[in-house]
Amino acid sequence: MxxxxxxxxxxxxxxxxxxxxxxxxxxxxxxxxxxxxxxxxxxxxxxxxxxLKPIKDSKHQQELYNLDENHGDNTDGKWRLQLVHRDKVSIANSNDHKTHFHDRMKRDLKRVAALVRRLSKGGAAAAGVVDFEVEGFGSDVVSGMDQGSGEYFVRIGVGSPPRSQYVVIDSGSDIVWVQCQPCSQCYHQFDPVFDPAASASYAGVSCGSSVCNRLDNGGCHAGRCGYEVSYGDGSYTKGTLALETLTFGRTTIRNVAIGCGHKNQGMFVGAAGLLGLGGGSMSFVGQLSGQTGGTFSYCLVSRGTGSAGSLEFGREAMPVGAAWxxxxxxxxxxxxxxxxxxxxxxxxxxxxxxxxxxxxxxxxxxxxxxxxxxxxxxxxxxxxxxxxxxxxxxxxxxxxxxxxxxxxxxxxxxxxxxxxxxxxxxxxxxxxxxxxxxxxxxxxxxxxxxxxxxxxxxxxxxxxxxxxxxxxxxxxxxxxxxxxxxxxxxx
Structure with missing residues (x-):
């Protein structure tokens, strides 16, 4: 029956x-x-x-720079923040849909080829987590199509005081990173490049630390832990591993291991970096697994609707009534x-x-x-x-x-x-x-x-x-x- x-x-x-x-x-x-x-x-x-044509006047741009991540209610133990429309973030030179489509498909072919190569070699699991104190929280997700990345963006605060940055979310990546000053090679991003010298909470990771040992491609330069991530499509980021404070709405998370990229190239145009949501211990989800249980929920915005999606973390973010x-x-x-x-x-x-x-x-x-x-x-x-x-x-x-x-x-x-x-x-x-x-x-x-x-x-x-x-x-x-x-x- x-x-x-x-x-x-x-x-x-x-x-x-x-x-x-x-x-x-x-x-x-x-x-x-x-x-x-x-x-x-x-x-x-x-x-x-x-x-639909994105708005690019100076008033619109100023609104983007002044977006306040502190909006939102903390109810039921999780953060529900003000949604950000995907069309608000656009630095693309062309409004032609056909051009956007073909560019997106080219990026997608490279992405899939990189995944197949990566999985054919097998993944290396990193062990351990970093200590954090965090409750359920969330942020807004906007489409990255217009930015040239072809992915989805979330706006977070980096450092102390927090500097607002758009970062790509990626469920197949295991590291968090942003472009950093001094920048020997950086692509164009929407927000000013993060300057660690202006952050009171920035702390470089030493070469012998347990955090550095978790990196698949860790190195050492002048006593500091270096990292390098290649995405297989010509995109990469290289720099210094650090512990830094990240801010989501009114939630502050200290001592997150992030890559501070001084040399970066690839498909991340418009975004300051990447928020890895993969299952490894160095991803954002993995680093907070002791407090959030490795739980998160997302809703990717539908194309062309002018609406936005959401990204929430924490056990409280698990919905009732889902099909599991x-x-x-x-x-x-x-x-x-x-x-x-x-x-x-x-x-x-x-x-x-x-x-x-x-x-x-x-x-x-x-x-x-x-x-x-x-x-x-x-x-x-x-x-x-x-x-x-x-x-x-x-x-x-x-x-x-x-x-x-x-x-x-x-x-x-x-x-x-x-x-x-x-x-x-x-x-x-x-x-x-x-x-x-x-x-x-x-x-x-x-x-x-x-x-x-x-x-x-x-x-x-x-x-x-x-x-x-x-x-x-x-x-x-x-x-x-x-x-x-x-x-x-x-x-």
Missing amino acids: LIMAVLPLLLMNPILILTIATSTTSSPTTPSLSYPNFQQFNINETIAETK VPLIRNSRAPSFYYVGLSGVGIGGLRVPISEDVFRLNELGSGGVVMDTGTAVTRLPTLAYNAFRDAFISQTTNLPRTSAVSIFDTCYDLNGFVSVRVPTVSFYFSGGPILTLPARNFLIPVDDVGTFCFAFASSSSGLSIIGNIQQEGIQISVDAANGFVGFGPNVC
Whole structure:
């Protein structure tokens, strides 16, 4: 007998629906689907969003520099801060959506190639944590698309007194760093480059300290611990490891190990640095695991809506009513958050793909990674081909057009007000089913009506659930108990 429970909060939203199924037997079962097999997708509205122009006047810029992280309420033991609209942070030279799209896809190809290379070599786990005193807290997340990074930004305070900085959040990275003066090589960022000489709480880490020993690529220069991180796409940061105070709203966290980058290059244009949210002990999450339990929750802003998402830390940030799926640990790659994906569905029908295609094997290969730094979800070629063909078979009423960039399934929807498209679903181990909003799998690649099926094939056995598919859905990580949650909120 199947027991079906549909999350009540999500039923109020006709786009995002989560279904949880349990079975009285140990054999895998497919629950009866309790959501629509098709949904309406507003084409006119989505195209209009691609033509929104960011505001760049001097008054707007001054507002950005004066953003106050102290706004927000501390209720229920966690911080809820004033949201920052993603369009507020824009230093891009071009407003052309097609140009932004192609730049984003180029960065994404490099990101995926770097992940595959990194995981093929295996990850090295760092041990230990640093002592902190912190309660639940959070900050605002804004899209990094316009900044040139293609990722998501959070605004934090660095040093004492705190200097406001935008940093990229990355669930696959294990270090926190910002560009620092003196800067022998720095890219352009929105905020002034952080000057450690102006911070009363800055303290360099000695070469022999236990913190320095946790670095994968640590070094020593003039008695100080040096660090170097390469992201595999030509991006890198090099500098000095230090203990510094970080500020999130009204929450101050002392003695956070951060990289003070004096030589930096890469895809981080606009951001001052990076806030690593990976599963390793040197990440921001890992350093605070004793106090927060390694728990955090994020909601990535949906493209073109002009709204913002959120990022919250602490045990209190774990939502009630989420659909929880097991978090799978890969000892070869402890930085990454793996989930058990058992299959995919189109139009309410599960695509006939063996679960073995998505399984993490004993050697640490394959599996499914949730990654905020990858834009487009990748599936192994065999799975992708079956998934794509199932989608094509249910969209024969839509006019096809030629491939664009990494996408081989595209449609010419110019002139359409709205279209009826099949649902796209992820089937997770244990029963939960996540059905995506149409804007999370059909995306505009220009501003004249060309839309593409936002998935791609991977020649490796690794599957990646990217940020396009995560957008607008509350996602929570409970590392202590080994779960990743979806919902119940949307943003």
